[in-house]
Amino acid sequence: MDVRAGLVVLLCVMGFTCAVPVKFIDCGSPSGKVAMVDINPCASQPCQLHKGQSYGVNVTFHSAVESQTSTAVVHGVIAGVPIPFPIPMEDGCKSGIQCPIQKQQYYHYVTALPVKTEYPAIKLVVEWELRDDNKQDLFCIKFPVQIVS
Template identity: 30%
Template structure:
């Protein structure tokens, strides 16, 4: 038996094996003309996807000035653009940080508000958000009421205020708040203000 790897032809002298191999190779070779020209794009896309999903966050703990843990939901994932793979995330003043928080509410949520602070030691500096309404579909992509036990992908943008000096490291606390002390999601991440 001779196998020709380049052509995918197998010759056992009777032609029986060749037809079996051809049948198994056809599905693979049929799509190679569609995949190969775009292979660099696929590689770049999945590389960027991998970077964005490596966002270093933690859930709020209620310790050392952190808000209490979320009581009305569970955070599943956080992604950002520009991507950040390791803490501290470097952010530039007046740069837009696009954040996506994926969470699962424990109960039906009629409305909620985004509340953002930067913790610098024991001092909390509020970050103004242009539209804190968590249910504004045009801004966040979310329509309320939220269903219980159904994943929600909430999006928002934040521009870092210039009042934090360059080189300073802060903890950014991002709450999706139903009422004071009752969050459907609460995450923290460390950010360093770039010069």
């Protein structure tokens, strides 16, 4: 076990909230490449999202294009049907990204994923896109979650 892994295990044992890198599927990112996805807190997968709480989402990606803007679009996919999922901040340039986005640079998209109390308890797939000026995906990822009471 390397030193970093040992430190993570130690902090988890001490009771700190632990996030593990989320396993995701790239659903088409012609303008970029995702390096890592974190949801906090998410100690196991699929991430259990508790109603009434908010979760931190951090996507590290590499841009293959320049773009003045970035816009997030999120869907919950239930039985193969994408249902729009509102997020508090759609503007990626106000979510940890310094715009304009430069070609061949890494960025950390950081935002919140609120889970409303009226959402049903259900397993679903989240599809999260961040689009550039031309409405092409800087990234498109899918990952499973479970909404719980």
